[in-house]
Amino acid sequence: MTFASRNLAILGASGSIGRSTLDVVAASEGRFQIFGLTAHRQLEEIVQQTRCFVPQIIVGTDPDAAAAFDTSTLHKQTKLLKGAEGIQELVTDPQVDIVVAAIVGSAGLTGTWQAVDAGKTVALANKESLVMGGPLLMDLAADKGATILPIDSEHSAVFQALQAGRQSEVQRIILTASGGPFRNFSQDDLEKATVAQALNHPTWKMGPKITVDSATMMNKALEIIEARWLFDLPTDKIEVVIHPQSIVHSLVEFIDGSIVAQLSPPDMRLPIQYALSYPNRTQGSADRLDLRQSLQLDFHPPDLDRFPALSLGLEVAQAGGTAGAVLNAANESAVNYFLDGKLRFTEIVSACRDVLEKHTFDANPSLEALLKIDAWAREEITKWVST
Numbered sequence: 409m410t411f412a413s414r415n416l417a418i419l420g421a422s423g424s425i426g427r428s429t430l431d432v433v434a435a436s437e438g439r440f441q442i443f444g445l446t447a448h449r450q451l452e453e454i455v456q457q458t459r460c461f462v463p464q465i466i467v468g469t470d471p472d473a474a475a476a477f478d479t480s481t482l483h484k485q486t487k488l489l490k491g492a493e494g495i496q497e498l499v500t501d502p503q504v505d506i507v508v509a510a511i512v513g514s515a516g517l518t519g520t521w522q523a524v525d526a527g528k529t530v531a532l533a534n535k536e537s538l539v540m541g542g543p544l545l546m547d548l549a550a551d552k553g554a555t556i557l558p559i560d561s562e563h564s565a566v567f568q569a570l571q572a573g574r575q576s577e578v579q580r581i582i583l584t585a586s587g588g589p590f591r592n593f594s595q596d597d598l599e600k601a602t603v604a605q606a607l608n609h610p611t612w613k614m615g616p617k618i619t620v621d622s623a624t625m626m627n628k629a630l631e632i633i634e635a636r637w638l639f640d641l642p643t644d645k646i647e648v649v650i651h652p653q654s655i656v657h658s659l660v661e662f663i664d665g666s667i668v669a670q671l672s673p674p675d676m677r678l679p680i681q682y683a684l685s686y687p688n689r690t691q692g693s694a695d696r697l698d699l700r701q702s703l704q705l706d707f708h709p710p711d712l713d714r715f716p717a718l719s720l721g722l723e724v725a726q727a728g729g730t731a732g733a734v735l736n737a738a739n740e741s742a743v744n745y746f747l748d749g750k751l752r753f754t755e756i757v758s759a760c761r762d763v764l765e766k767h768t769f770d771a772n773p774s775l776e777a778l779l780k781i782d783a784w785a786r787e788e789i790t791k792w793v794s795t
């Protein structure tokens with residue numbers, strides 16, 4: 409089967425997902441081309457790494473790093489742009505087929521928004537975009553004819569499994585969670601958990617923020633919210649199961665009782681490649697399961713007492729409105745304080761709950777209102793930490 413080459417814009421090329429995307433492109437035998445990319449601080453490094461691709465546009469999103477960058481190192485065909493205007497110019501370029509939204513955290517919302525507004529196909533790794541503004545973003549996508557394809561491994565698995573039936577035939581989706589490094593920690597151990605322990609994930613190699621989120625299980629809470637909007641499912645149809653091996657990436661149960669799952673080793677190159685190739689499948693470089701070796705798959709229900717983030721995720725997914733933006737911002741800020749040694753591990757989720765309960769809920773916020781309440785929630789966490 410022939411496969412027309414697809415031009416990519418990678419937002420957040422220097423992060424963990426950005427780098428895996430570069431791997432997928434390098435192994436794609438020309439199926440994907442890098443038209444443009446953005447990097448925040450590691451501009452020089454990413455320019456070196458992408459030299460062989462000759463991107464048309466490189467955007468430095470950190471003004472200081474962009475100003476300090478030596479443009480003489482760029483290929484003469486490559487244009488250097490800066491900041492949010494640079495992202496806007498990149499994602500609206502008619503030559504871009506797919507925008508990979510891989511900027512970490514709420515900083516990724518604006519770029520995702522611009523790409524959806526431009527009617528592009530968006531391969532979405534930045535779950536915060538949907539957590540913060542799910543209903544707004546999905547409405548905008550419908551309006552502009554944009555397609556949002558998940559890169560998050562659980563959502564990619566659900567998306568793949570959903571193709572076995574109709575939306576009306578879905579009984580529930582079941583998101584798998586590795587349980588993180590603290591899966592078997594007692595409540596006492598959790599109270600004393602250190603940064604080094606939290607950053608030691610058993611199955612996935614990821615950036616520090618998402619690794620801490622995996623330890624608190626806030627990552628799964630955010631994924632519940634992401635799934636609620638992405639698949640337009642009520643929260644009573646979304647469940648979580650602990651699966652320590654991270655081989656089954658999620659499951660869909662249909663009304664007849666059939667459960668369809670997607671399995672592969674924990675390797676982000678596969679969900680990235682699937683989103684970029686969709687609706688096709690192609691050869692790729694991701695690790696493969698070897699079923700000639702014996703393989704054990706365990707599943708057990710999550711412990712909501714030790715991991716209260718999960719209940720918080722369900723409540724916020726149910727509430728909608730401004731709740732997602734508040735939880736997301738409060739958590740980002742709290743994780744930073746934890747990484748700086750200013751907050752205990754178990755205080756991350758407690759602080760998030762307090763800020764959520766304190767906020768003035770708006771059921772139909774604008775994008776501006778979401779960005780405003782994001783800033784408010786961060787300030788509230790700073791106050792929480794100082795008292």
Ligand code: MG
Nearest residue numbers: 560561562631
């Ligand atoms: Mg995930």
